Amino acid sequence: QSALTQPASLSGSPGQSITISCTGTTSDVGDYNYVSWYQQHPGKAPKLMIYDVINRPSGVSNRFSGSKSGNTASLTISGLQAEDEADYYCSSYTSSSTPCVFGTGTKVTVL
Amino acid sequence: QVQLQESGPGLVKPSETLSLTCTVSGGSITGYYWGWIRQPAGKGLEWIGRIYSSGTTNYNPSLKSRVTVSLDTSKNQFSLRLTSVTAADTAVYYCARAPLGVAGTASYFDFWGQGTLVTVSS
Numbered sequence: 001q002s003a004l005t006q007p008a009s010l011s012g013s014p015g016q017s018i019t020i021s022c023t024g025t026t027s028d029v030g031d032y033n034y035v036s037w038y039q040q041h042p043g044k045a046p047k048l049m050i051y052d053v054i055n056r057p058s059g060v061s062n063r064f065s066g067s068k069s070g071n072t073a074s075l076t077i078s079g080l081q082a083e084d085e086a087d088y089y090c091s092s093y094t095s096s097s098t099p100c101v102f103g104t105g106t107k108v109t110v111l
Numbered sequence: 112q113v114q115l116q117e118s119g120p121g122l123v124k125p126s127e128t129l130s131l132t133c134t135v136s137g138g139s140i141t142g143y144y145w146g147w148i149r150q151p152a153g154k155g156l157e158w159i160g161r162i163y164s165s166g167t168t169n170y171n172p173s174l175k176s177r178v179t180v181s182l183d184t185s186k187n188q189f190s191l192r193l194t195s196v197t198a199a200d201t202a203v204y205y206c207a208r209a210p211l212g213v214a215g216t217a218s219y220f221d222f223w224g225q226g227t228l229v230t231v232s233s
Contacts, residue, residue: 038156038220093218098158102156105155
């Protein structure tokens with residue numbers, strides 16, 4: 001099972017919006033609405049930001065939103081803030097022999 | 112609030128067995144999947160395997176022949192064993208909880224341990 005494809009890095013200025021893409025196949029992202037997103041600051045554990053494509057866990061800012069079209073899921077961060085600078089990983093349920101696959105990760109820099 | 116804490120040796124010799132335990136506090140092990148994920152330095156996340164509270168397990172095929180995840184409900188703990196380790200197994204190892212979710216897919220991890228670095232070296 002190959003990792004889902006994410007851009008290696010993205011950047012934006014404070015207040016701007018950025019969108020991180022996560023491309024999979026019809027065996028994962030394309031066929032299931034079970035995409036999740038994690039934020040990871042350096043030296044810290046990942047934190048769940050979005051699950052089941054669009055749902056935000058309690059306590060996660062509504063500046064984070066998720067969507068999906070075909071084999072590509074997206075995480076949008078609106079009103080970018082300095083604290084949003086981190087690595088972001090997507091994940092999807094898959095019908096392959098591994099029930100879960102992670103994305104390659106995207107480093108978000110706030111300029 | 113559920114908390115998870117990994118414990119185990121930080122240094123393992125090549126060809127030996129890596130053993131880690133995750134202790135769950137603030138909640139029951141029952142009714143959830145419990146998983147292990149690892150991250151080599153500067154690299155991405157790799158899903159290792161998981162166990163349901165009933166004992167059902169799933170493993171990453173790339174590691175399946177070397178991995179065992181087990182559960183001790185009396186201690187609210189679950190464990191990872193990885194045999195015949197090499198330098199490629201050096202990573203930060205995380206334990207995490209996965210709710211069953213829709214259709215029982217347990218497709219996301221909502222609570223994570225802080226992670227523990229395991230180095231494979233002689």
